[in-house]
Amino acid sequence: MKRELLLGNQAIARGAWEAGVEFAAGYPGTPSTEILETLSRYPEVHAQWSANEKVAFEEGMGAAIGGLRTLVTMKHVGLNVAADPFMVFPYAGTNGGFLVISADDPGMHSSQNEQDNRYLARMAKVPVLEPSDAQECKDFVKLALELSETFATPVMMRTTTRLAHHKSLVSLGERQQVARRSFERDPRRFSVPIYRRLLRPQVEARLERLKQLVETLPINRVEPGESRVGVVTSGIAYQYVKEVLPEAGVLRLGVTYPLPAALLQDFCGHHETVYVVEEGEAFIEEFMRSIGITNLQGKDRFGVIDEYSPGRLATALGLEAVPGPLNGDLKILPRPPMFCVGCGHRTVFSALRQLKVTVAGDIGCYTMGALYPYEASHTTFCMGASIGTAFGLERAGEERVVALIGDSTFVHAGIPSLIDAVYNGSRLTLVILDNATTGMTGGQPHPASGKSITGADAPRLDLQAMCRACGVEQVQLADTWDRKAVLGALRKALAHPGPAVVIAQGPCQQLPEMKHRDLLPFYVDEGLCTQCEACFKVWCPAIARNDRDFPEIVADQCTACTVCAQVCPTEAIYPVAQVPA
């Protein structure tokens, strides 16, 4: 059988393809994004980016009750957005297999919070699977879809960052043909609220049957070891346990909701001390304590914050001292991420900084505008929160409030907020950073980008018309690389007596169509340069200081965005083609 090195996320996509999934939807979010990107390359599957996770979930719900095997993907906070359908879907239950991937991000590599979505699944009474390597990422997708169909329940698979973004070997199989089911109109199941009371006991009955099943399901696996120490673990943490405690008995839980009470009691009865090693909250541990198991140690020993690692386990167990960073004469400077060379967001932040306005930011690369050197974005919470937060700050007396949001985030969750701000009498200024993509997650198309997930042309949402339709009278479009245009538009918007929108437009430099342009890089003419430092204040990573203390543009990085040339008072910066012979 062919084996390939796959990312956990790629393996999930492969599993969905092999299991006969026909519909897949989601919204980009680290660490989940590569699942749909991979799946979109299989012609047998309709994969799509949806406007947001709630929409993706609901589309998936429709596809599944319509009979299709369905995959819906999102990061942990995406499931908050989709929580509404997630909580009610289990009542009706599914027809075709329905699997939602929740990619949790302990350590907050690319997130605003840590959140263990097993609690959300428990609240929704939805079973949870947790694979431990890429092979299981693939295999569990198939298993989850079978469970989903057998029990007519949506199923959740929880991954965490290291699982989603590690590569390991996966045996590849063929695509399975699944018998097509069809939708049946059944008001008792799908529509009238009064019947929900009749469905309610069925949810409990299903859960009871699942509780029986998980006692013997092979993915809840006991690996015998010494009797002194046993470990209950799940997910990627299983690998760390095997690395650090090779002799211990292990109960690896492939299903973490519902949990197998008898199996856990039996395992703990055969070991003196049981460690519970799980990334995230004390989800398994709390259950074990609730059924009267006392010989265990979990979060008190290993901690609840941040992701796990073998080094962390070894340290917590007192097995060895893991060295820390070298300290001494040399100071290890931090290196946070920064705007790319030629990023169109720079001009907006430099204008906002200059105008000294209060800025409510949103979720995207532009969260970095809060950091040095701009320090011009003052709040970041969750998708779409900029507009509502700005509105509230304005009510609280902040003058000249700007909401700042990306194009993809605006479509995701900004539109109702803009309608609301207009309706409730705000005069905030909204800046839409329109870079024609979902930048932070690596450049996924969205409804306002005019492209589909495969790169094909798609109907394009007109952001200007959208804002006008929301009731905004002053809507301005500015070339984001034109410093004066951006600053002028902002000034005009702030002076406007009603709500105003500035769309700062220019594609993300990471998009293939931007990267593969044949442009002449810019160059600093040292004969004209007065070493005034103005160009350094553009904070472009392609502008370095050379041995002669002059600015020098790294030619193979320059995107010819022209912003440094715009700030140069002596016109010493121009394209290489104009260099005098």
Added chain:
Amino acid sequence: MSEANGKVYSLLFAGVGGQGVLLGAEVTALAAVREGYDVKQTEVHGVSQRGGSVETHVRFGTKVWSPVVTPGKADLVVGLEALEALRFAHFGDRQHGVILVNQHEIIPGSVKDAERDYPHGSAEFIRSRGYRVLAMEASRLASELGDGRMANVVMLGAVSTFLPLSHETWLDALRQRIPERFRQPNLQAFAAGREAAAR
């Protein structure tokens, strides 16, 4: 395979987002797969790639559990940039490991006074702490070969001299991973790195 005898090789590649940190790890992983090893690798995605500090781990052997390398256990720490080598040097095994340092400095752009505070002399400092250090001029060598961005492949050439994977396997893995139009200069960069490490 017989050479491994249960040993798991652990590598950490570090650098600045945009330097191609992932490529070295990917080629190493592909080479190890080609020789029949069990292989695991971590990757970095999302916002940290944007000019920030980036690390990726590769482990291979007869059976690998964790994809994550433990500090103090890496056979090789590969720093594509001097400050990043310093940041991750403690992952190296002080007795048996090697820290490879590209003598190339990139000032962090989003840190106040970084130009003033940048820690020069990483390689010497790491050596003074009892680590075996191989200082390389990978960026300079790559520039001489036509493109400074191939520094990652120069470093990979040096990496290849420390691992039990055949030269032919490395070349196959490089050919597998690098598109044809960039292949020839990258193979030259790889050879330059091997040569520099042998000196």
